[in-house]
Amino acid sequence: xxxxxxxxxxxxxxxxxxxxxxxxxxxxxxxxxxxxxxxxxxxxxxxxxxxxxxxxxxxxxxxxxxxxxxxxxxxxxxxxxxxxxxxxxxxxxxxxxxxxxxxxxxxxxxxxxxxxxxxxxxxxxxxxxxxxxxxxxxxxxxxxxxxxxxxxxxxxxxxxxxxxxxxxxxxxxxxxxxxxxxxxxxxxxxxxxxxxxxxxxxxxxxxxxxxxxxxxxxxxxxxxxxxxxxxxxxxxxxxxxxxxxxxxxxxxxxxxxxxxxxxxxxxxxxxxxxxxxxxxxxxxxxxxxxxxxxxxxxxxxxxxxxxxxxxxxxxxxxxxxxxxxxxxxxxxxxxxxxxxxxx
Numbered sequence: 001x002x003x004x005x006x007x008x009x010x011x012x013x014x015x016x017x018x019x020x021x022x023x024x025x026x027x028x029x030x031x032x033x034x035x036x037x038x039x040x041x042x043x044x045x046x047x048x049x050x051x052x053x054x055x056x057x058x059x060x061x062x063x064x065x066x067x068x069x070x071x072x073x074x075x076x077x078x079x080x081x082x083x084x085x086x087x088x089x090x091x092x093x094x095x096x097x098x099x100x101x102x103x104x105x106x107x108x109x110x111x112x113x114x115x116x117x118x119x120x121x122x123x124x125x126x127x128x129x130x131x132x133x134x135x136x137x138x139x140x141x142x143x144x145x146x147x148x149x150x151x152x153x154x155x156x157x158x159x160x161x162x163x164x165x166x167x168x169x170x171x172x173x174x175x176x177x178x179x180x181x182x183x184x185x186x187x188x189x190x191x192x193x194x195x196x197x198x199x200x201x202x203x204x205x206x207x208x209x210x211x212x213x214x215x216x217x218x219x220x221x222x223x224x225x226x227x228x229x230x231x232x233x234x235x236x237x238x239x240x241x242x243x244x245x246x247x248x249x250x251x252x253x254x255x256x257x258x259x260x261x262x263x264x265x266x267x268x269x270x271x272x273x274x275x276x277x278x279x280x281x282x283x284x285x286x287x288x289x290x291x292x293x294x295x296x297x298x299x300x301x302x303x304x305x306x307x308x309x310x311x312x313x314x315x316x317x318x319x320x321x322x323x324x325x326x327x328x329x330x331x332x333x334x335x336x337x338x339x340x341x342x343x
Contacts, residue, residue: 030080030083031080031178032080032081032082032171032175032178033079033080033081033175033176033177033178033179033181033182034079034080034178034179034182035077035078035079035090035179035182036077036078036079036080036085037077037078038075038076038077038078038090039075039076040073040074040075040076041074041075041076041089041135042119043067044063044066044067044124044132044135044136045067045123045124045125045132046067047060047063047064047067049123049125050063050125050126050132051125051126051127053125053126053127054125054126054130054132054133056321057133057317057319057321058133058136058321062136062140062324063136066135066136066137066139066140067136069139069143070094071093071094071143072091072092072093072094072139072142072143073090073091073092073093073094074089074090074091074135074139075089075090075091075092076088076089076118077089077090077149077179079175079176079179080175081151081154081171081172081175082154082168082171082172082175084154086151086152086153086154086172086175087118087151087152087156088117088118088149088150088151088152088176089106089117089118089135089138089148089149089150089152090147090148090149091135091138091139091142091147091148091149092142092147092148092183092185093142093147093185096185099185100185100186100187100190101145101146101147101185101186101187102145102146102147102186102187102190102191102192102335102339103146103147103148103149103180103186103187103190103191103192104141104146104147104148104149104191104192104193104194104335105149105150105173105176105177105180105191105192105193105194105206105211105213106138106148106149106150106193106194106195106196106199107150107151107173107193107194107195107196107198107199107200107202107203107206108134108150108151108152108153108196108198108199109196109197109198109199109220110197110198110243111163111165111198111237111243111244112155112160112161112163112243112244113160113243114128114243115130115197115198116129116131116152117131117134117135117150117152118131118152119131137319137324138150140324140328141194141328141331141332144328144332145332146192146335147180147183147185147186149176149179149180150176151169151172151173151175151176153169153172154168154169154172155169161240161243161244161245162244162245162250163243163244163250164250164251165198165201165225165244165247165265166201166202166205166225166264166265167250167251169202170202170205170206170209173202173205173206173211174206174209174211177191177211177212189214190214190339191212191213191214192213192214192215192216192217192335192339193206193207193211193213193215193216193217194216194217194218194219194331195216195217195218195219195221196218196219196220196221196319197219197220197221197222197288197289197318197319198222199218199221200218200219200220200221200222200223200293201221201222201223201225201265201266201267203216203218203221204218204221204223204267204274205265205267207273207274207275207276207278208267208270208273208274213276214276214277214335214338214339215276215277215278215279215334215335215337215338215339216276216277216278216279217278217279217280217281217330217331217334217335218278218279218280218281218294218297219281219282219319219320219327220281220282220283220286220288220289220294220318220319220320221280221282221289221293221294221297222289222293223266223267223268223293223294223296223297223300224262224266224267224268224269224293224296224297225262225265225266226259226262226263226266227266227290227292227293227296228289228290228293229247229262231290232288247261267297267300268296268297268300269300271297271300271301271303271304271306272304272306274301274304274306274308275306276307276338277306277307277308277309277334277338278301278306278307278308278309279308279309279311279330279331279334280294280297280298280308280309280310280311281294281311281313281320281327281330281331282294282311282312282313283312283313283314283315283316283317283318283320284312284313284314284315285314285315285316286316286317286318287318288318289318291312294310294312295310295312298310307338309334311330313327
């Protein structure tokens with residue numbers, strides 16, 4: 001009997017050790033922020049292949065420099081966030097050297113497949129797929145001395161139209177921090193954030209949740225989601241459109257909790273939680289996000305005694321392409337000025 005018991009215990013121990021030996025691989029893939037894989041970014045299309053929108057967004061020389069540059073690796077990454085594989089972008093120097101590079105977390109705009117950084121299956125360079133334009137724009141910040149990382153958010157395939165806009169995907173932004181800290185050429189004490197349009201909402205929410213950045217900049221950002229929805233009824237973002245099922249179907253108990261959900265995503269109502277310096281950039285003639293979104297956010301920050309700067313351009317498009325050089329100069333200066341300590 002004793003021999004039988006011992007044999008049984010040995011068998012159980014053997015099975016446990018076999019199972020345990022497989023556990024580290026699976027667990028390692030589930031660590032938030034772990035970069036699971038990377039591959040070279042597809043070559044940017046020739047300038048001539050861009051449509052009128054794309055060619056209006058970039059002068060030929062600026063775009064072609066980004067397309068043909070050899071100093072930086074452009075990588076499509078997959079990283080872990082809440083145990084999910086999330087795709088994104090990493091721009092890093094080919095030869096980092098001994099220095100530690102500051103890094104910018106970029107939060108994209110759009111929803112669902114609209115505004116996606118990675119390939120959405122449409123020809124790049126027009127309104128339906130701006131990924132190559134975003135990458136070319138972000139290259140300019142790499143050229144200015146920053147590593148760039150961006151999330152494409154978790155909504156893909158069967159969940160692509162369930163984009164919560166300020167919901168679970170905020171974790172995807174937060175989990176870019178451990179991803180950056182895993183790169184030995186990045187200075188973890190000099191992390192910054194740049195949000196465009198909807199990415200402004202993501203930026204404010206990440207700051208509210210305590211993301212360890214030194215400063216942030218927001219271009220054409222949404223700071224009051226309900227006011228933006230009311231200003232853009234043609235988007236039909238509440239009841240759904242070709243890119244999203246609609247807030248009314250996605251947010252829990254929309255019928256009774258809509259105001260709560262909007263306020264939770266709208267930084268104008270909790271500007272006291274914005275505890276890093278914020279640069280707000282907007283165009284007075286922005287047709288995508290009204291300039292009042294920037295003005296109201298600046299007032300809210302002022303009333304809360306926060307550190308901010310507001311710059312309104314007289315006439316420009318949503319991402320400020322006509323004033324790209326000045327826009328980038330202001331952002332880089334803001335980050336460098338606030339690089340030693342937060343608020």
